[in-house]
Amino acid sequence: MKGNVIFKKHQNLIFSYLAALLLFAAISVYKPGFASVNHIKVLAQESAIIGIVAIGQTFVIITGGIDLSVAWMISIAAIMVTRLGGGGNEAMIWSVPLILVMTVFFGLVNGACIAYLRMPPIVMTLGMNIILQGGLVAVTQGAPGSYASDLLVVLGQKAFLGIPWLLWIWGLFTVLAMLLLFRMKYGRELFAIGNNSVVANYSGINVNAVIMWSYGFSGLTAGLAGILLAGKVGSSYLGMGDALQFQSIAAVAIGGTSMMGGSGNYLGSVAGAFTITILLGILAALNLPYGVQKMAYGLIVLGSVLMAARKIKNSR
Amino acid sequence: MPDFIMKNICKSFPGVKALDQANFHASRGDIVALLGENGAGKSTLIKVLCGEHKPDEGEIIFEGKTLKIQNTRSAIEQKICAVYQELSLVPELTIAQNLFLGFYETGKTRMVSEKDMEQKTRDLFVEYGLEPLDPGMQVKKLSLAQKQVLEILKALNREGEIMIFDEATSALSEKYANWLMDIIRRLAEEKKIIIFISHRLDEIRKLCNRVIVFRAGTDVADMKMEEAENDELVRLMLGREIGGYYPKKEVFTKEETAIEMRNVTSGHKLTDVNLVLRKGEILGVGGLAGQGQSELFLALFGLIPYKGEIVINGKTVSLGSPRDAIKEGIALIPEERGLQGVVLAQSIRENIVLSSLNRIKNHLFLSEEKERRIVSEMMDAFAVKAESPETLVGTLSGGNQQKVVLAKQLATNPDILLMFDITRGVDVGTKKEMFNVVKKYASEGKAILFFSTDTEELVNVCNSIIVMNHGRVAGRIDDEELITRENIIRVSMGEKAV
Known part of the structure; x- marks a missing residue:
C-alpha cells in the first residue's frame, strides 16, 4: 500500500527515467559503441549543460511562465568569459562573478517586467533575447569569441575521480535546486503561485518578488551554463546557446513538470536532459541527412512533451 | 409512476x-x-x-x-x-x-x-x-x-x-x-x-x-x-441528535481595543468608516447586499488601497498587502474559498501551512516536524475529515474545504479575525462546529469581525452589530436585546433600533 502511494506520487518521475533508460538500451544494442565508458562520459557532459540551464527554466515554468532569453544569456556568458581580461585563468577570479551578476540582473529585469508590469512572459523574455543578441553583436562587432582558459577546459572536458567535472558541478547544483524547491520556504511559495496566485497573495506571499526571483535564478543558471559551455567546447562563438533554449524547455516538459505551472520536480528535468542528449546521439548515429535529423528531433521532442503532458493530466 | x-x-x-x-x-x-x-x-x-x-x-x-x-x-x-x-x-x-x-x-x-x-x-x-x-x-x-x-x-x-x-x-x-x-x-x-x-x-x-x-x-x-x-x-x-443549532451566546468583550478604523475611505465603496473592534468581541456586519461590507474586509486585509487611519494596539499601521495584514496579526476568511481561500490542487498539509511558512522554518530550511505538528493540531481543532493530510483539498467536500481555509488562516496565530460568510454552502453539522470555533476564539480574547449573508446567523452569533449602507456605517447596535432582524433593517434605513 505504502509503496503504491509512493509510486503514484512519483509516477511522472519514474516514467521519465524509464524512457531515458529504454532509449539508451535500444541504441546500445544497435550501436554497441554507444554504451562505451567514454561515450557515456560525453553524453553526461552534454546533459549537464542542458540540465543546468533547465534548473532556472524549471523554476520559471513552475510559476506558469517561460524563459526564452536563456539562448543569448548563454552566448553572452561564454563570449565574455573567454574575452574579459584576456580570458586567462587569473581573469576568471573577477570575470566569472561579474558575468553571473550580469545574467542574474538580466533575469531580474525579465522578472520585474513580468511580475510588476504584467508583461506576458513569452513576449518579455523573447524581447530580452533579441536585445541581448543585438547588444552582444554590437559590442563584439560580430567577431567570434576567443579560446577558453586552461581551467575552464579542465572543468568542461576533464574528469575527477573518473567522473567528469561537469557532472560534479551539475550534481552540486541539482542538490541546491532540490533543497530550494522542496526544503525551503521559497519552493513552497513557487508551487502555490503556479497553482493559484490569488490564493498565494491572500496567504501573505510576496507573489511579485517570488516570480521576479525565479527569472533571476534562470539568469544565474543560464550564465553558469554559458561559462561551462565555453570550457566544454574550448572556445566561444556567437549563437552558441541557441540550441539550448528549446532543449532546456523540452527537458523540463519531458521531466513531467506541467507547462501550466504549479507542479513539477527538477529531478524530472534531469531525466529530460539525459533523454534529449541520448536522442541527439541516436539521430547522429543513424547517419541521416542533417535536415532530416533536425526534423526528426523536433517531432520526437514534441511527441514526448505531449506524452508527458497527458501523463500529468491523468495523474491529477 | x-x-x-x-x-x-x-x-x-x-x-x-x-x-x-x-x-x-x-x-x-x-x-x-x-x-x-x-x-x-x-x-x-x-x-x-x-x-x-x-x-x-x-x-x-x-x-x-x-x-x-x-x-x-x-x-x-x-x-x-x-x-x-x-x-x-x-x-x-x-x-x-x-x-x-x-x-x-x-x-x-x-x-x-x-x-x-x-x-x-x-x-x-x-x-x-x-x-x-x-x-x-x-x-x-x-x-x-x-x-x-x-x-x-x-x-x-x-x-x-x-x-x-x-x-x-x-x-x-x-x-x-x-x-x-x-x-x-x-x-x-x-x-x-x-x-x-x-x-x-x-x-x-x-x-x-x-x-x-x-x-x-x-x-x-x-x-x-x-x-x-x-x-x-x-x-x-x-444520523444522530444535535442540540440547539447555535451555541449559547456569551459575552467575552474586553475593554481594550484590538483594531480601530478612523475615517477610512476607499474609492466609492467605503466612505468615512469609523469602527472600534474590541478584544474578545464578535462584531457582526449587516445591511443590504453590496453596501461596502466586502470592501470593509478587503481594506482591513490590505487588498484594496484606502485613505484614513487604521490603528492596532495604539499604533497606526499601514496595510498595503495581505502580507502586511498578516504581520499585524490579522486573518481573513475570504468570500470565495476555491478562488481565494485554498489551492485546490495541493494537499491539506501544504495548504494549512501556506500562510505561516515562517512558523515552520528552522533558519534556512522548513522543519518537517514543526509542519507535522501544526498540521495535525489544526486538523484536529477544525475536525477536518480526510483520509490523510496528503489528500488534495480539491477532492474534499465543500464543508471540509472551508475548514481547511479556516485552519490555514488561523495557523498564523492572529489576534484579529475577519470572517466573511464562513458558512456559505456549508451543512448544518459543520455550521454548528464553526459557530463553536468562533465562540472559542472570542473566549481566547481574539477580536472577530463577522459577516454573513444570513441575517439569522448575525443575530444569533454576534455581540454587537454594525449596519452598513452606501459604504458608510449607518449605525451600531450594542444592546443584546435589540439585536434582531427587524432592527438591522431599521438601522439600514436610517432609523433607530427599538
Missing part, C-alpha cells in the same frame, strides 16, 4: 463511495428539496444527472424512457439544466456572451450577432423581472451576488424540463432569494420538475412540497414537506 426516476445509482471515486444505491424521483410540478450534510452525495447525484460524472451503475428514467447522458452538453440537450454552487461563468466575457455561451442559435450564416444577443439578454432581464444590467459589461466586474443571478438566468435561458438549483441562494441577498423562489414557483406551475438544494431550512419549508434526505451516499427519507419536522430532518441528515 413518477415522471422522473433515478434508480440505484452508484458512483465511486478512488477511496470513496460517493453514491451507494441512491434513489430519487419526482413528478412534474414538484419542487423537491434535496437535503444532506456536505459529502452526503447530493452534489455527486446532481453531477451524474448533468453528465459531469458517469455513474458506475443505475438508471435514469424520464417519462418512461431511459436517458443516455454522455456529457454535460447531452444533458442540456435532454432538457436537464442546473445552477451550480460553484460559478461557471467566464470572467472575461460579457454578460450576453456568457448567457448564450455554446447555445446561441446562429442559423445558416454561422455568425454570432452581438446586437441580437444583447437584445435577447435585455429581454431576459425583463422577462424575469430583474433590473437590467448592461449586456456588454464584462462578468468580472460584477459582484458575487450579481454573478449568481446571472448563473441562474443562464440556466433559465436553456429552458429545461428538469431544473436543478444547487445552493443557488447561498450568495444571494434576501431580496434576490425571494425573487428566485417566485421564479421557481412559476416554473413548477408550468409543470417542470425542480430539484432544490439548500442548507437553509426556512427557505426549503417556504418553497418545496417534498423533501428527500441523503446521508452517506444514499437516500434515507422521502417525505411531504408539511409532514417533516425540522428536528426530524436534522436528525435524519446527521
Whole structure:
C-alpha cells in the first residue's frame, strides 16, 4: 500500500527515467559503441549543460511562465568569459562573478517586467533575447569569441575521480535546486503561485518578488551554463546557446513538470536532459541527412512533451 | 409512476463511495428539496444527472424512457439544466456572451450577432423581472451576488424540463432569494420538475412540497414537506441528535481595543468608516447586499488601497498587502474559498501551512516536524475529515474545504479575525462546529469581525452589530436585546433600533 502511494506520487518521475533508460538500451544494442565508458562520459557532459540551464527554466515554468532569453544569456556568458581580461585563468577570479551578476540582473529585469508590469512572459523574455543578441553583436562587432582558459577546459572536458567535472558541478547544483524547491520556504511559495496566485497573495506571499526571483535564478543558471559551455567546447562563438533554449524547455516538459505551472520536480528535468542528449546521439548515429535529423528531433521532442503532458493530466 | 426516476445509482471515486444505491424521483410540478450534510452525495447525484460524472451503475428514467447522458452538453440537450454552487461563468466575457455561451442559435450564416444577443439578454432581464444590467459589461466586474443571478438566468435561458438549483441562494441577498423562489414557483406551475438544494431550512419549508434526505451516499427519507419536522430532518441528515443549532451566546468583550478604523475611505465603496473592534468581541456586519461590507474586509486585509487611519494596539499601521495584514496579526476568511481561500490542487498539509511558512522554518530550511505538528493540531481543532493530510483539498467536500481555509488562516496565530460568510454552502453539522470555533476564539480574547449573508446567523452569533449602507456605517447596535432582524433593517434605513 505504502509503496503504491509512493509510486503514484512519483509516477511522472519514474516514467521519465524509464524512457531515458529504454532509449539508451535500444541504441546500445544497435550501436554497441554507444554504451562505451567514454561515450557515456560525453553524453553526461552534454546533459549537464542542458540540465543546468533547465534548473532556472524549471523554476520559471513552475510559476506558469517561460524563459526564452536563456539562448543569448548563454552566448553572452561564454563570449565574455573567454574575452574579459584576456580570458586567462587569473581573469576568471573577477570575470566569472561579474558575468553571473550580469545574467542574474538580466533575469531580474525579465522578472520585474513580468511580475510588476504584467508583461506576458513569452513576449518579455523573447524581447530580452533579441536585445541581448543585438547588444552582444554590437559590442563584439560580430567577431567570434576567443579560446577558453586552461581551467575552464579542465572543468568542461576533464574528469575527477573518473567522473567528469561537469557532472560534479551539475550534481552540486541539482542538490541546491532540490533543497530550494522542496526544503525551503521559497519552493513552497513557487508551487502555490503556479497553482493559484490569488490564493498565494491572500496567504501573505510576496507573489511579485517570488516570480521576479525565479527569472533571476534562470539568469544565474543560464550564465553558469554559458561559462561551462565555453570550457566544454574550448572556445566561444556567437549563437552558441541557441540550441539550448528549446532543449532546456523540452527537458523540463519531458521531466513531467506541467507547462501550466504549479507542479513539477527538477529531478524530472534531469531525466529530460539525459533523454534529449541520448536522442541527439541516436539521430547522429543513424547517419541521416542533417535536415532530416533536425526534423526528426523536433517531432520526437514534441511527441514526448505531449506524452508527458497527458501523463500529468491523468495523474491529477 | 413518477415522471422522473433515478434508480440505484452508484458512483465511486478512488477511496470513496460517493453514491451507494441512491434513489430519487419526482413528478412534474414538484419542487423537491434535496437535503444532506456536505459529502452526503447530493452534489455527486446532481453531477451524474448533468453528465459531469458517469455513474458506475443505475438508471435514469424520464417519462418512461431511459436517458443516455454522455456529457454535460447531452444533458442540456435532454432538457436537464442546473445552477451550480460553484460559478461557471467566464470572467472575461460579457454578460450576453456568457448567457448564450455554446447555445446561441446562429442559423445558416454561422455568425454570432452581438446586437441580437444583447437584445435577447435585455429581454431576459425583463422577462424575469430583474433590473437590467448592461449586456456588454464584462462578468468580472460584477459582484458575487450579481454573478449568481446571472448563473441562474443562464440556466433559465436553456429552458429545461428538469431544473436543478444547487445552493443557488447561498450568495444571494434576501431580496434576490425571494425573487428566485417566485421564479421557481412559476416554473413548477408550468409543470417542470425542480430539484432544490439548500442548507437553509426556512427557505426549503417556504418553497418545496417534498423533501428527500441523503446521508452517506444514499437516500434515507422521502417525505411531504408539511409532514417533516425540522428536528426530524436534522436528525435524519446527521444520523444522530444535535442540540440547539447555535451555541449559547456569551459575552467575552474586553475593554481594550484590538483594531480601530478612523475615517477610512476607499474609492466609492467605503466612505468615512469609523469602527472600534474590541478584544474578545464578535462584531457582526449587516445591511443590504453590496453596501461596502466586502470592501470593509478587503481594506482591513490590505487588498484594496484606502485613505484614513487604521490603528492596532495604539499604533497606526499601514496595510498595503495581505502580507502586511498578516504581520499585524490579522486573518481573513475570504468570500470565495476555491478562488481565494485554498489551492485546490495541493494537499491539506501544504495548504494549512501556506500562510505561516515562517512558523515552520528552522533558519534556512522548513522543519518537517514543526509542519507535522501544526498540521495535525489544526486538523484536529477544525475536525477536518480526510483520509490523510496528503489528500488534495480539491477532492474534499465543500464543508471540509472551508475548514481547511479556516485552519490555514488561523495557523498564523492572529489576534484579529475577519470572517466573511464562513458558512456559505456549508451543512448544518459543520455550521454548528464553526459557530463553536468562533465562540472559542472570542473566549481566547481574539477580536472577530463577522459577516454573513444570513441575517439569522448575525443575530444569533454576534455581540454587537454594525449596519452598513452606501459604504458608510449607518449605525451600531450594542444592546443584546435589540439585536434582531427587524432592527438591522431599521438601522439600514436610517432609523433607530427599538
